[in-house]
Amino acid sequence: MTPLYIIKWLDFYLEDRKFCVRIEDFRTEFKHIKCGVPQGAVLSPTLFSIYINDIPTMFDKNKAYSLLFADDLVTFFIFNKSGQMETKVKNYIKNLEIWLKKWKLQMHPKKCNSMVFNKSSDKSMNNKFKFKLNNDYIPSCNSI
Numbered sequence: 001m002t003p004l005y006i007i008k009w010l011d012f013y014l015e016d017r018k019f020c021v022r023i024e025d026f027r028t029e030f031k032h033i034k035c036g037v038p039q040g041a042v043l044s045p046t047l048f049s050i051y052i053n054d055i056p057t058m059f060d061k062n063k064a065y066s067l068l069f070a071d072d073l074v075t076f077f078i079f080n081k082s083g084q085m086e087t088k089v090k091n092y093i094k095n096l097e098i099w100l101k102k103w104k105l106q107m108h109p110k111k112c113n114s115m116v117f118n119k120s121s122d123k124s125m126n127n128k129f130k131f132k133l134n135n136d137y138i139p140s141c142n143s144i
Contacts, residue, residue: 010047014038016032017032019031019033035104052068052071054099055073057073057075063077063078063079064077064078077092085129086129089131093131093133096133097133107133107134109132109133109134109136110136112139113138113139113140113141113144114129115140115143116128
């Protein structure tokens with residue numbers, strides 16, 4: 001269990017933060033920051049990693065895996081037959097969307113990619129499956 005003094009210190013570190021926008025001589029009024037970590041602070045990457053540590057991941061041995069590094073997530077599924085693939089991936093994306101909404105985070109579909117690897121050299125498999133995140137299609141690609 002985390003000692004109370006650490007929790008209080010982190011609470012103090014993150015509370016009552018404000019920001020404004022300044023363009024030349026114009027400055028907006030200050031607004032409170034309701035969530036997030038201070039950009040550029042040494043502690044921020046660690047706090048962010050802790051915050052997203054429970055992001056939905058796949059660990060279905062020999063079938064699906066997820067890798068998380070900073071704010072990058074890679075999830076891959078392994079199938080012998082493509083029949084179940086579309087349903088499993090769509091269910092995963094649905095759970096991911098629920099998690100993102102709960103924790104006030106956004107993932108932009110246009111900054112994501114989907115790719116299908118197969119034993120044949122048939123590149124058309126990438127176009128066969130269409131996945132949506134936040135009602136926008138995730139672009140498919142042949143290389144990243």
